[in-house]
Amino acid sequence: MKPISFWSSLLDLISPRTCVVCGCRLSVSEETICAKCNLHLPRTGFQQEPYENMMAKTFWGQIPIERAAALFYYEPHAETASILYDMKYRNHPEIGEVMGRMMAKEFQPVGFFDGIDGIVPVPLARKRQRQRGYNQSQELAKGVSEIVGLPIFDKVIMRQQFEGSQTSKGRWERNENVEHVFQLTDSERICGKHLLLIDDVVTTGATVIACAKELVKADGIKISVLSLGYTKS
Numbered sequence: 001m002k003p004i005s006f007w008s009s010l011l012d013l014i015s016p017r018t019c020v021v022c023g024c025r026l027s028v029s030e031e032t033i034c035a036k037c038n039l040h041l042p043r044t045g046f047q048q049e050p051y052e053n054m055m056a057k058t059f060w061g062q063i064p065i066e067r068a069a070a071l072f073y074y075e076p077h078a079e080t081a082s083i084l085y086d087m088k089y090r091n092h093p094e095i096g097e098v099m100g101r102m103m104a105k106e107f108q109p110v111g112f113f114d115g116i117d118g119i120v121p122v123p124l125a126r127k128r129q130r131q132r133g134y135n136q137s138q139e140l141a142k143g144v145s146e147i148v149g150l151p152i153f154d155k156v157i158m159r160q161q162f163e164g165s166q167t168s169k170g171r172w173e174r175n176e177n178v179e180h181v182f183q184l185t186d187s188e189r190i191c192g193k194h195l196l197l198i199d200d201v202v203t204t205g206a207t208v209i210a211c212a213k214e215l216v217k218a219d220g221i222k223i224s225v226l227s228l229g230y231t232k233s
Contacts, residue, residue, distance in 0.1 A: 020086050020095060021079050032098040033083065041080060042073045044230055047107040055230050058205040059223075063212040066194065066224045069112060071103045074201050074229030084201055084229055093134040096200075099228055100143020107226075108148055116224060117193040118151045119144060122211050123159040123182070140228060141198045150196065156186040157214055178210040187218035194222040201229035 017026045019034035026034055033041070046053040050067030059065040072080060087095040107113065121137035129135055141152050160181050195215060199208055202225070212223045 020083050032095050044070050044073055046070055047110050047112045050112055055202060062209045063223050064216060066222050068225040069107060070202060070227040070230035072229060074231050088136050093139045096136050096139025097143040100140040101147050104144045104147035113148045115194055116150060116196045118153045119196045119198055120153050120156060122199040122207060123157060125159045136200045137198050153190060156190050158183050158185050178207050182211050182214040184214045184217050190218050192220035196224050196226055199227045202227045203231040
């Protein structure tokens with residue numbers, strides 16, 4: 001947790017911050033989510049079995065997956081969905097950094113980041129990023145990087161176009177929607193590396209798989225996956 005300055009305390013008094021989940025006022029020491037909502041966050045616990053949990057199994061046989069984990073189970077209409085919704089659609093990129101730091105602090109003690117060489121946030125199409133003003137996956141990556149010290153490789157792959165939201169699409173539609181949309185742009189920088197691919201939420205895994213398949217065109221690539229939310233099928 002960052003040190004609490006006098007100015008932070010004064011600003012919090014003048015303009016109180018509220019929990020993104022319940023809307024209650026945050027204490028000076030809390031960020032984004034209050035202690036009560038944090039306690040009741042539906043955590044997956046996937047970091048305890050990063051090689052064989054249900055999220056990791058989504059990628060078996062598809063990509064050279066090493067380990068996979070998400071912080072919490074995502075349900076579209078649950079109160080906790082506001083964490084992702086506000087981060088993506090209500091112009092709150094700071095939520096990404098805060099939650100990225102939270103994930104890193106919880107997953108680092110069990111060795112989740114051991115042996116990983118760098119982070120690749122799943123890219124947005126340029127048009128989509130201009131509209132939003134930021135890439136939520138990159139904000140998550142910043143928070144993780146701040147805690148574990150891994151470099152962010154945000155220029156090695158690009159998304160060529162935006163084919164619409166994945167939210168309302170079924171499994172096969174999601175796969176078709178992201179097929180061939182990623183392009184590897186700097187293979188030399190990542191050759192032989194173990195990459196941590198970060199996305200905001202994993203549902204069918206289609207976006208992550210499509211991105212990873214492009215990354216592994218570089219030689220000797222290993223992939224691990226981290227997301228803020230995971231949707232049970």
